[in-house]
Structures are given as structure tokens and as C-alpha cells.
Amino acid sequence: MSRDALETVAAAARACSLCADLPLGPRPVLRVSSTARLLIIGQAPGTKVHATGIPWNDPSGERLRGWLGMDRATFYDGARIAIVPAGLCYPGRLPGGGDAPPRPICAPTWHPRLLALMPAIALTLLVGSYAQALVLGPGAVADRVRAFRDVLPRYFPLPHPSWRTVGWERRNPWFAEEVLPALRVRIGEALAGE
Numbered sequence: 001m002s003r004d005a006l007e008t009v010a011a012a013a014r015a016c017s018l019c020a021d022l023p024l025g026p027r028p029v030l031r032v033s034s035t036a037r038l039l040i041i042g043q044a045p046g047t048k049v050h051a052t053g054i055p056w057n058d059p060s061g062e063r064l065r066g067w068l069g070m071d072r073a074t075f076y077d078g079a080r081i082a083i084v085p086a087g088l089c090y091p092g093r094l095p096g097g098g099d100a101p102p103r104p105i106c107a108p109t110w111h112p113r114l115l116a117l118m119p120a121i122a123l124t125l126l127v128g129s130y131a132q133a134l135v136l137g138p139g140a141v142a143d144r145v146r147a148f149r150d151v152l153p154r155y156f157p158l159p160h161p162s163w164r165t166v167g168w169e170r171r172n173p174w175f176a177e178e179v180l181p182a183l184r185v186r187i188g189e190a191l192a193g194e
């Protein structure tokens with residue numbers, strides 16, 4: 001029942017055209033399943049993800065999989081891992097450079113309906129500032145990541161894994177030393193049903 005209902009809502013989300021002014025047009029990118037144990041909420045697709053329709057199919061995705069200690073086959077196992085960004089469509093670029101924020105109408109429209117039909121989610125990764133603001137409210141990403149234990153076992157905050165985080169990681173060795181090992185343990189537990 002919830003599987004059919006989820007497929008119906010996901011199909012409606014994939015057909016969404018609420019933001020008719022998107023620079024490349026609407027192309028919602030999401031993966032959901034009623035059996036998924038892990039949910040990844042990121043920001044919004046980039047151009048490569050928009051072109052392929054495959055979430056995290058870009059260098060940021062490679063970096064994220066490295067942090068998770070996960071190969072592509074596991075990452076894209078839709079029966080176990082759901083991927084629903086804060087904005088489902090590529091939002092375009094900011095005038096000063098960088099991708100625009102996720103469309104504000106998107107998460108309130110789709111997240112509650114989708115998440116209500118994924119009862120097996122044990123852990124949600126909040127990847128980047130938009131996902132964290134959406135779920136946890138305002139706050140600084142680095143502070144949130146450093147205090148990851150405060151929101152366990154339900155959530156795990158992470159930075160957005162853009163090329164900029166390479167230097168950030170170097171300046172903040174605690175991320176690799178403390179956060180990533182704990183992240184991998186918690187993911188293992190969640191995928192095992194804990």
C-alpha cells in the first residue's frame with residue numbers, strides 16, 4: 001500500500017513543473033523506496049546531474065561516496081538508499097558565481113509527502129547548509145558537523161562535498177579523524193536496521 005502510494009507521489013514529483021522559470025526547465029531528480037534505511041538530503045542537482053538524471057553523478061558525488069566509504073553500486077541501491085535533495089531541480093547560477101539555492105517552494109511541496117511514505121528510514125544525512133537549515137533550522141555548517149553527536153541517531157550533518165571542501169578538510173583534520181569514522185559506523189548500523 002505505502003509502496004504504491006510512494007510511487008504515485010514520486011511520479012507526481014517527477015512530473016512537477018511548479019517552477020516554470022528554471023533556466024534549464026524542470027527536471028526533478030530523486031530516488032525513493034519504501035524499504036530505504038538511509039536518506040540523503042543534499043542541496044539541488046548541478047548541470048551534470050540535470051543532464052544525466054542520476055543524483056550525485058559528479059565530482060561532488062565521488063567525494064561524498066569517499067566520505068561514506070561506499071562504492072557506486074551500494075550508493076545507488078535504491079532499495080536501501082533514498083536520495084531527495086532540498087531542491088529537486090537544477091536551480092541555475094547566481095550572478096556572482098556558484099549554483100543558486102534550491103527553489104524554496106520545492107521541499108515544502110514534496111518532502112513531507114515523500115518522507116511520510118518512507119517509514120524504514122533510520123538515518124538521514126543532511127549534506128550542506130540547505131539540507132541542514134531545512135531540517136534543523138539556521139546554524140553554521142562547520143559547527144553542526146563538529147557537533148554531529150547532538151542529532152544522532154536520526155540525523156548526520158555533513159558539509160556539501162564541493163571542491164571547496166578539499167581545503168576545508170585539510171584545515172579541519174578532526175573531520176577525517178573523528179567525524180568520518182563515526183559516520184561510517186552509523187551508516188552500517190542504519191543499513192543493518194538499527
Ligand code: SF4
Pocket residue numbers: 013016017018019020026027028087088089103105106107109
Ligand atoms: S524545483 Fe521542485 S517545485 Fe520547482 S519544478 Fe522542480 S520539483 Fe517542482
